[in-house]
Amino acid sequence: MTTKKDKIVEIEEAVVRFAGDSGDGMQLTGSLFSDSTAFAGNDFATFPDFPSEIRAPQGTVSGVSGFQIHFGHKDIHTTGDLADVLVAMNPASLKANLRWVKKDAIIIVNSEEFNEKNLEKAGWENNPLEDNTLVGHLLVEAPLNTLTKEAVKDLDLDNKSVLKSKNMFALGIIFYLFNRDYTKTFSFFENKFKKNPLVVEANKKVLEAGYNYAETLEVFKNTFRIQKAPLNKGRYRNVTGNLATAWGLLAASERSGHHIYLGSYPITPATDILQELSKHKQFACITQQAEDEIAGVVSTIGSSFAGAMAVTTTSGPGLSLKSEAIGLAVMTELPMVIVDVQRGGPSTGLPTKSEQSDLLQALFGRNGEAPCIVMAATGAADAFYSAYEAAKLAMEHMTPVILLTDGSIGNGSEVFKIPRVADLPEIHPPVAKPNDIDYKPYKRDPKTLARQWAIAGTPGLRHRLGGLEKEDITGNVSQDPLNHQKMVELRQAKVDRVADDIPELKIDGDTKGDLLVVGWGSTYGVLLTAVEEMREEGKSVSMVQFKHIMPLPKNTHEVFSGFKKIIVCENNMGQFANYLRMKHPEFKYEQFNKVQGLPFMVSELKTRFEALLNE
Amino acid sequence: MEQKIEPQEVQLTKQDFESDQMVKWCPGCGDHAILKSVENVFPVVGQKMGYKKEDFVVVSGIGCSSRFPYYMNTYGIHGIHGRAAALAMGIKLTNPKLSVWMISGDGDSMAIGGNHFIHIARRNPDINYLMFNNKIYGLTKGQYSPTTPKGQKTKTSPQGTFETPFNPGELVIGARGKFFARVVDTNPKLMQEVFLEAALHHGASIIEILQNCVIFNNKIHALITGRDTKYDNQLILEAGKPMLFGKNKEKGIILEGTRLKVVKLGENGITEKDILVHDPTTEDAGIHMMLASMAPPEFPAALGVIRSVKSETLEDAIWNSVEHEKQVSPYKNVDDLLNSGNTWEID
Numbered sequence: 001m002t003t004k005k006d007k008i009v010e011i012e013e014a015v016v017r018f019a020g021d022s023g024d025g026m027q028l029t030g031s032l033f034s035d036s037t038a039f040a041g042n043d044f045a046t047f048p049d050f051p052s053e054i055r056a057p058q059g060t061v062s063g064v065s066g067f068q069i070h071f072g073h074k075d076i077h078t079t080g081d082l083a084d085v086l087v088a089m090n091p092a093s094l095k096a097n098l099r100w101v102k103k104d105a106i107i108i109v110n111s112e113e114f115n116e117k118n119l120e121k122a123g124w125e126n127n128p129l130e131d132n133t134l135v136g137h138l139l140v141e142a143p144l145n146t147l148t149k150e151a152v153k154d155l156d157l158d159n160k161s162v163l164k165s166k167n168m169f170a171l172g173i174i175f176y177l178f179n180r181d182y183t184k185t186f187s188f189f190e191n192k193f194k195k196n197p198l199v200v201e202a203n204k205k206v207l208e209a210g211y212n213y214a215e216t217l218e219v220f221k222n223t224f225r226i227q228k229a230p231l232n233k234g235r236y237r238n239v240t241g242n243l244a245t246a247w248g249l250l251a252a253s254e255r256s257g258h259h260i261y262l263g264s265y266p267i268t269p270a271t272d273i274l275q276e277l278s279k280h281k282q283f284a285c286i287t288q289q290a291e292d293e294i295a296g297v298v299s300t301i302g303s304s305f306a307g308a309m310a311v312t313t314t315s316g317p318g319l320s321l322k323s324e325a326i327g328l329a330v331m332t333e334l335p336m337v338i339v340d341v342q343r344g345g346p347s348t349g350l351p352t353k354s355e356q357s358d359l360l361q362a363l364f365g366r367n368g369e370a371p372c373i374v375m376a377a378t379g380a381a382d383a384f385y386s387a388y389e390a391a392k393l394a395m396e397h398m399t400p401v402i403l404l405t406d407g408s409i410g411n412g413s414e415v416f417k418i419p420r421v422a423d424l425p426e427i428h429p430p431v432a433k434p435n436d437i438d439y440k441p442y443k444r445d446p447k448t449l450a451r452q453w454a455i456a457g458t459p460g461l462r463h464r465l466g467g468l469e470k471e472d473i474t475g476n477v478s479q480d481p482l483n484h485q486k487m488v489e490l491r492q493a494k495v496d497r498v499a500d501d502i503p504e505l506k507i508d509g510d511t512k513g514d515l516l517v518v519g520w521g522s523t524y525g526v527l528l529t530a531v532e533e534m535r536e537e538g539k540s541v542s543m544v545q546f547k548h549i550m551p552l553p554k555n556t557h558e559v560f561s562g563f564k565k566i567i568v569c570e571n572n573m574g575q576f577a578n579y580l581r582m583k584h585p586e587f588k589y590e591q592f593n594k595v596q597g598l599p600f601m602v603s604e605l606k607t608r609f610e611a612l613l614n615e
Numbered sequence: 616m617e618q619k620i621e622p623q624e625v626q627l628t629k630q631d632f633e634s635d636q637m638v639k640w641c642p643g644c645g646d647h648a649i650l651k652s653v654e655n656v657f658p659v660v661g662q663k664m665g666y667k668k669e670d671f672v673v674v675s676g677i678g679c680s681s682r683f684p685y686y687m688n689t690y691g692i693h694g695i696h697g698r699a700a701a702l703a704m705g706i707k708l709t710n711p712k713l714s715v716w717m718i719s720g721d722g723d724s725m726a727i728g729g730n731h732f733i734h735i736a737r738r739n740p741d742i743n744y745l746m747f748n749n750k751i752y753g754l755t756k757g758q759y760s761p762t763t764p765k766g767q768k769t770k771t772s773p774q775g776t777f778e779t780p781f782n783p784g785e786l787v788i789g790a791r792g793k794f795f796a797r798v799v800d801t802n803p804k805l806m807q808e809v810f811l812e813a814a815l816h817h818g819a820s821i822i823e824i825l826q827n828c829v830i831f832n833n834k835i836h837a838l839i840t841g842r843d844t845k846y847d848n849q850l851i852l853e854a855g856k857p858m859l860f861g862k863n864k865e866k867g868i869i870l871e872g873t874r875l876k877v878v879k880l881g882e883n884g885i886t887e888k889d890i891l892v893h894d895p896t897t898e899d900a901g902i903h904m905m906l907a908s909m910a911p912p913e914f915p916a917a918l919g920v921i922r923s924v925k926s927e928t929l930e931d932a933i934w935n936s937v938e939h940e941k942q943v944s945p946y947k948n949v950d951d952l953l954n955s956g957n958t959w960e961i962d
Contacts, residue, residue, distance in 0.1 A: 039957075039959055041959070232961065233962060234961055235958050235959070235960050235961075236959050236960075237954075237958040238957065247952065247953060259709075261708065280944075280946070281936050281937045282940035282941050282944030282947075283946075283949070284937050284941075286708055286709065286933060286937075288708060290701065291730050291734040294701070295698065295701040295730070295734070298694065298698040298702055299701040299702065300705055301692075302702035302709070303708065305672075306710040308705075324695050325695060327695075421953075422950075456669075456690040456713060457672075457712065458669060462668070462669055462689055464684050464685050465693070466684065466685070466694070467677075467693060467694065468693060476636065
């Protein structure tokens, strides 16, 4: 790289948003920038925002695919409210994303796409590059098609392939803007397009050309640098929540000594977990893409009976289909993990958007009294530990565990400090010993109330399980009224006692104050950022994020007692708030609910909290 | 890697598999005979294939037949309606060394579990699938099933059903299944022979058992099983033998053009040489499909093993892949995986 002419400005953090047609390669562009952000030593979080159609009508607003990254030299908890830099590959992506940028943002557009036809498709009455629409912004108009063609004119490439790489030109410009080293990205090209050296060469040339273009034409007044984040010593990587979930399950499998059986059916946004685990046969990770959601979960129950670490992965509509089978797992008291990567509902809803609206389904969506453990991951990196813990709790307590993540966690990415598997907590399932003459199918551990796991094929432990009610201890089929009541109570008590094995709530902020912000699952980062900012402003605000929902942490009452007001924030109509009203009716709960398929913004949270403090 | 189990000396008896639970099927139900046959055949299967008593797993869905696991002293799961095939698959894929037996009925397999039925046939895990076909819903007390003959009056078809029924054998073969057999609950000897064949067949073995529901559909198979009518209405197939039937084996099946035809030996110069010889092992399913479709009064119902074709099982394919990946994968443990690809160090 040549020496910079432009002045370098040190900044704390930045938000960059890449937007284009769903075929423009914006997700790849974003993830390459994320990788380079990782190498630059910044902390970051990403937010992909794309339509459910693979190639929605070209040039229309509904076909816009976006990728946002928030990075900085301090801890980054959110994917960012509004962007400092927007890359818009066509008029539609500018139209769709203009409301998500700051007033003085840098906007880089492919000026050649702003022709009459595209403007009309996107619904612009006038060309926004020519009227007052973008006043206040620093607009960079780059003729990306021509520039890309120019960059690879010496290569023997067809026009279509050439234009496919124009996203790399845009990435080159952004690399220059943030003083990034692009050589790491070169090695990505070499790997990804191994079989096609021409494509490797083209991508390299285009990326470099973008970088040089920004430098040579001095399109920016200055460039930016963000110092390394003060991360603890160790080895790091970038993970999406779905990848972290898959790996957390693999770690639990290795640690427990029970190989994974995953029975699953492809469904957005959970499919990545099935795809990832299907790569890892070397760990005897057996994955079966079932004929439907029901076969996925039911085969999982069979695998659990045969001693596997049983897993099924799905999203909301799939969880509905699995309900009856989860009831069977509750009845047979076999361990299994059900991962629900939530999306906007009801019905098919918003397949690629995030929501937290499956909570009540996870808690209560089964016939009969059918309690099971319900937990929620609080971020992409945390999904690793949540998946691990879900598997540990399932096996040690002999119960299905529903782990809720969501689209923002599953597809979002974060910096992940790589743990050593040996440092993770041990997993000790209550496996029954061969020929144990005292073995009874429904005899329970006095502390946890878990029954023993008598794995099919073990000598001397033949027994029958099933969906019919069973007699306490013996496990024989029983219709006895008092026995049924006893078994219903035992199954509930078994889940309730898990509270002894989960961590207590940790308060971010003081233990007493005017306002307690309560969240669960994926909203952790954005709530924390809002609360931290208000605390810096001297406000008496604290927060807790729930990761364990059934059962709730033991200190929930104690924590809630320290505050004058409690507000529950969630991406649904108040499901957790209502659950808290049921479990802890002694408190009054305010609600902040956002159901737009989008994460909370720090600004809207602060506005709401401040209003509440001033009431 | 075929999961081989060496035959070994295991002294199993029928009593090893008898449960202490009260059997609650109706008196006279065909299920009792099937249970006895299974109890009789397990020791033989154990002997021939080296399974110990703890290696047998019996799974079921919902319906009268699906109470079966509770009446056997083996590992067992009574599942949910229609999904036993998925349970069986999960068990077999997790531990291929188990002998997995699946019990289901016509409603459980053909209606609510139809999807799983065709997919298990196609995927070919080594399980033994006993499908009790009494052509009625018994446990819910007499509604029509997907195999109830068109026009039959039941509680939910007081004017007679309006639907064309499934023929399970056609469904298995149509789904590219490799093993299909048919037996009747009145012939324990044939049941035991065929159950053993099914166990020895390495792959999904689906057996239709024509079973009588004495309460809600009594004598539905009477033409095939009746003392006087059975000789003319059942053809017991044997591999390598001509397809002869009738009280004195005086009738047979020939192929005329592209269709099967019933002939009498001695009539029109027909001799035994003209009669079709049964070969269940041909990959081509043409004749097997026609045999499965035969039904009285025009034809006898084909009994015995109609189709038995060798093919790789699902679990062998998967576990072979596991062995292969263990050799070639760069990841020896999960730590290797976590540290793979783009990582960076903070000092």
